[in-house]
Amino acid sequence: MNRRKVRKIMQRFQANMPEPESELVYASSYELLVAVMLSAQATDVSVNKATQKLFPVANTPQGIIALGVEGLKPYLKTINLYPTKSRNLVKMSEILLEQYEGEVPRTREALQTLPGVGRKTANVVLNAAFGQPVMAVDTHIFRVSNRTGIAPGKNVTEVEEKLVQIIPEAFLLDAHHWLLLHGRYTCMARTPKCGNCLISDLCEYPEKTAA
Known part of the structure; x- marks a missing residue:
């Protein structure tokens, strides 16, 4: 897809949603890091339900460490892989206190040294918490990028x-949220809603649906 068409697509997304936000609920960079770590192989809805109970009790590295792995599990038991995620949250919090004075680091390299934090998680935190124009590619963005022709690729990197x-x-700062939400609610995996799509005339997908 040429740059002119990509610009038009981004302009439409911006006009439709001038200030996109993550659907994860958080009030600090640490809460966002925790929520994104929990969101791996889980829905934002399920993460929000868990953190709604967890964060009033523990929303700092000190608080998570005080709960400990066994103390965390009851809050996270409805989330996939919660035993592993509980261990990672405690280890991550310990490292933040030991190496970063309890603050979430602002570089991808530093974030990726934390247990349970991969490139995608790091990019989400850098983008949403610190306003860095990076692109976190999840399954929705991978699908939209390939299906529309905006940025086809064999892997997320x-x-x-x-x-x-x-x-x-x-547009780069907000593009992550636009593409993610577009994939989640319009350009869905099994049956994309091409007939109700904001960018259908610009999209290069050859098998558009009528709906």
């Missing part, structure tokens, strides 16, 4: 690199 290159800088 390839798609990420292409998106950063082709999306105009003015």
